[in-house]
Amino acid sequence: MGCVKPITAAQKPARCFALIDCNNFYASCERLFRPDLKFKPLIVASNNDGCAVARSAEAKALGIKMGAPIFKIQDLIRQHDVQVFSSNYALYADISNRVMTTLESMVPQLEVYSIDEAFADLTGVASAVSLTDFGHELRDKVERWVGIRTCVGMAPTKTLAKLANYGAKKYPKTGGVVDLTSQARQRKLMAITPVDEVWGVGRKLSKRLNTMGIETALQLADADLKTIRKAFSVVLERTARELRGESCLSMQDVTPTKQQIVVSRSFGSPVEGLDSIQSAVATFIVRAAEKLRYEGQSAKQATVFMRTNPFNTSDAQYSNSVTYELPVPTQDTRELLTLAQALCARIYRPGFRYTKAGVMLSDFYQPGVFQTSLFDVHEPKPKSKALMAVLDNLNKTKTGTLYFASQHGKTDWHMKRERLSPAYTTRWSDIPKAR
DNA sequence: TCTGGGGTCCTAGGACCC
DNA sequence: TCTGGGGTCCTAGGACCC
Numbered sequence: 001m002g003c004v005k006p007i008t009a010a011q012k013p014a015r016c017f018a019l020i021d022c023n024n025f026y027a028s029c030e031r032l033f034r035p036d037l038k039f040k041p042l043i044v045a046s047n048n049d050g051c052a053v054a055r056s057a058e059a060k061a062l063g064i065k066m067g068a069p070i071f072k073i074q075d076l077i078r079q080h081d082v083q084v085f086s087s088n089y090a091l092y093a094d095i096s097n098r099v100m101t102t103l104e105s106m107v108p109q110l111e112v113y114s115i116d117e118a119f120a121d122l123t124g125v126a127s128a129v130s131l132t133d134f135g136h137e138l139r140d141k142v143e144r145w146v147g148i149r150t151c152v153g154m155a156p157t158k159t160l161a162k163l164a165n166y167g168a169k170k171y172p173k174t175g176g177v178v179d180l181t182s183q184a185r186q187r188k189l190m191a192i193t194p195v196d197e198v199w200g201v202g203r204k205l206s207k208r209l210n211t212m213g214i215e216t217a218l219q220l221a222d223a224d225l226k227t228i229r230k231a232f233s234v235v236l237e238r239t240a241r242e243l244r245g246e247s248c249l250s251m252q253d254v255t256p257t258k259q260q261i262v263v264s265r266s267f268g269s270p271v272e273g274l275d276s277i278q279s280a281v282a283t284f285i286v287r288a289a290e291k292l293r294y295e296g297q298s299a300k301q302a303t304v305f306m307r308t309n310p311f312n313t314s315d316a317q318y319s320n321s322v323t324y325e326l327p328v329p330t331q332d333t334r335e336l337l338t339l340a341q342a343l344c345a346r347i348y349r350p351g352f353r354y355t356k357a358g359v360m361l362s363d364f365y366q367p368g369v370f371q372t373s374l375f376d377v378h379e380p381k382p383k384s385k386a387l388m389a390v391l392d393n394l395n396k397t398k399t400g401t402l403y404f405a406s407q408h409g410k411t412d413w414h415m416k417r418e419r420l421s422p423a424y425t426t427r428w429s430d431i432p433k434a435r
Numbered sequence: 436t437c438t439g440g441g442g443t444c445c446t447a448g449g450a451c452c453c
Numbered sequence: 454t455c456t457g458g459g460g461t462c463c464t465a466g467g468a469c470c471c
Contacts, residue, residue, distance in 0.1 A: 046438085048438090051438055067439085068438090071437040071439070072437090072438085074437095114471045117471080124447085171443090199470085201467095205468075205469085233444095235445065235469080256443095260441090260442075262441055263441090267441080269437095358449085381450090
C-alpha cells in the first residue's frame with residue numbers, strides 16, 4: 001500500500017494572479033468592423049471630440065500622446081491620414097462583454113477590473129499546466145472568438161501581474177504573455193521599469209519618489225517600508241509590499257455597490273441661458289436616476305454643479321455646486337428631476353459662458369431600509385415603483401422612447417460627435433451586411 | 436473655435452464629546 | 454472657566470485608476 005503524504009505548506013499551490021488586458025481597446029473595436037483600416041493610424045476621441053483617448057499602434061508610432069487635444073494634432077492627422085473616431089461606448093461595452101464572457105469560461109475566477117481588463121485567479125492552475133501555455137490559450141481564444149488582441153501577465157500579486165502585463169505589451173519578443181512567477185525574473189523586469197509604470201504610482205508620486213532617488217520599480221520594492229509609509233501613505237506601502245511578492249490585494253469576487261453616481265458632460269459649445277443648462281441637467285438627472293435603479297438603490301443626496309471653461313482665461317470664470325439632502329431617499333425620476341431643476345436655478349448666475357454641468361447622487365440606501373422619523377410627513381409619489389419600471393423597460397430597448405418634457409428643451413448644449421461609427425452590434429439597422 | 440467622464444480610497448483638520 | 458488626552462464623525466481635497 002502506498003503511503004499518502006500529508007499536505008504541507010510547501011505543497012500548497014502558490015498564489016497566482018493573471019491580468020488580461022486588451023490592446024488599444026477602443027481603437028481595436030473600431031477596427032473590428034473596418035478591416036480596410038487594419039494598418040492605418042487610427043485614434044478614438046473623447047466626448048465632444050476633445051482629445052485622443054485611444055490610439056492604434058500606428059498612431060502611437062506617430063507620436064500622438066494619450067490625451068492629446070485633437071485641435072493640437074490636426075496637422076499630424078492630415079499629414080498621415082489618421083482616422084479619427086468619436087467614442088462609441090455602446091460598441092465598446094458590447095465587445096467588452098464578449099471578451100469577459102470568453103475569459104470567464106476559461107478561468108476559475110474572474111474580476112472584471114475595467115472595460116478592457118480583468119484579473120483572474122490562477123492559483124492551482126499553475127501546478128496543472130505551464131502558465132505560459134495557459135496564457136497563450138487565453139489570448140488565442142479571445143482573439144479567435146471576439147477578434148480582439150490581448151496581453152497576459154501572471155504573477156503572485158496583482159501589482160506584479162500588472163507589471164508582467166506591462167512587460168508583455170512593451171516587449172514583443174514575449175509574444176504577449178509574461179510569467180513572472182520567479183523572483184529572479186520579477187527583479188530583472190523591475191530593474192528596467194521606471195517607477196511611474198507601477199500600478200498605483202502616478203505623476204505626482206513618481207516625481208516625489210524620483211527626488212528621493214527612487215527611479216525604478218526595483219528601487220521601490222527594495223525601499224524601507226517604514227520610510228515609505230511615513231513619507232507617503234499606507235497605499236504606497238502596500239504597493240511596495242506587492243512588488244516584493246507579498247499579496248495585499250485580493251480578488252473582488254462581488255462587484256461592490258456604488259457609493260455615488262455621476263453624470264456630467266462638457267457642452268458642444270458654450271451656453272449662457274438658464275433654460276439651456278436646465279435642459280442639460282434634466283437629461284443628466286434622468287440618466288443618473290436610471291443608473292440608480294439599475295443598482296437597486298435609493299439616494300438621499302443630490303448635487304448639481306456647473307462651470308465655465310477654466311482653460312479660457314479671457315472669459316469671466318464661475319464655478320459652483322450645491323448639494324441637497326432629501327428627507328427620505330428616493331429612486332423616483334420625477335422627484336429627483338424637480339429637485340435638480342430647483343438646485344440648478346439656485347446656483348445659476350447670468351452673464352457667463354458655461355461649458356460643463358453635471359449631477360451627482362450619493363448617500364445610498366436599499367429601498368425600504370431607511371428609518372423614517374415619527375414626525376416625517378413625506379408623501380411618496382404615487383405608483384412610483386410601477387411607473388419607473390415601465391419607464392426603464394421602454395427605454396431598455398431604445399433609449400429615449402419615453403422621456404420627460406424638461407429633457408427636450410434647448411439642445412444647444414449637445415455634444416459634438418461628428419465622427420461616430422455605426423452601432424454595429426447593438427442596433428439592428430447598423431448591423432454590417434455581408435455580400 | 437477646439438482640452439473626457441466616471442469612479443475609489445486615504446488623509447488632514449475641524450467640531451464635538453467625555 | 455481652564456486644561457489635557459483621547460475618541461468619533463464629517464468634510465474637503467488630493468492622489469490614483471481606466
